[in-house]
Amino acid sequence: xxxxxxxxxxxxxxxxxxxxxxxxxxxxxxxxxxxxxxxxxxxxxxxxxxxxxxxxxxxxxxxxxxxxxxxxxxxxxxxxxxxxxxxxxxxxxxxxxxxxxxxx
Numbered sequence: 001x002x003x004x005x006x007x008x009x010x011x012x013x014x015x016x017x018x019x020x021x022x023x024x025x026x027x028x029x030x031x032x033x034x035x036x037x038x039x040x041x042x043x044x045x046x047x048x049x050x051x052x053x054x055x056x057x058x059x060x061x062x063x064x065x066x067x068x069x070x071x072x073x074x075x076x077x078x079x080x081x082x083x084x085x086x087x088x089x090x091x092x093x094x095x096x097x098x099x100x101x102x103x104x
Contacts, residue, residue, distance in 0.1 A: 001039070002058045005097040009085040010050040018045075018052075018083050028072050037062025052084075053097075 010018055022043070033041060040057035058064055067073045068091060077090035085093045 001060065002062065003055065003099070004058065005053065005055045005099070007095045007097065008052040008054065008092045010045070010052060011083055011085070012050060014083040015045060015047060015050075018080075021080065021083075026072070026076065029076050032067065032070055032072050033064075036064045036067050038064055 037059040038056050039059055040055075042055050044053045045051075046053065056064070074090070077086065077092065080086075080092070081090040087093060
């Protein structure tokens with residue numbers, strides 16, 4: 001199992017709407033994430049800065065790198081673009097985080 005973490009950034013004042021949209025995640029998007037090998041996905045919010053902190057656990061041999069090419073992923077990004085800092089293709093601006101400590 002591989003674990004990755006990254007940050008994204010919300011625009012000011014959209015925290016409740018961001019949560020609402022994720023509470024109602026599209027079944028076809030959830031299915032695509034699962035089919036790509038993502039078995040655990042959490043997103044946390046630092047309200048003071050608007051920074052989102054995300055953690056994904058991926059199975060060995062996952063295909064998560066192919067997700068950006070799926071129409072459902074591109075549709076989701078367009079749906080979320082008004083709430084987040086994004087690239088011109090609506091994909092979120094992501095900063096990968098380096099693991100420095102883990103304890104089980």
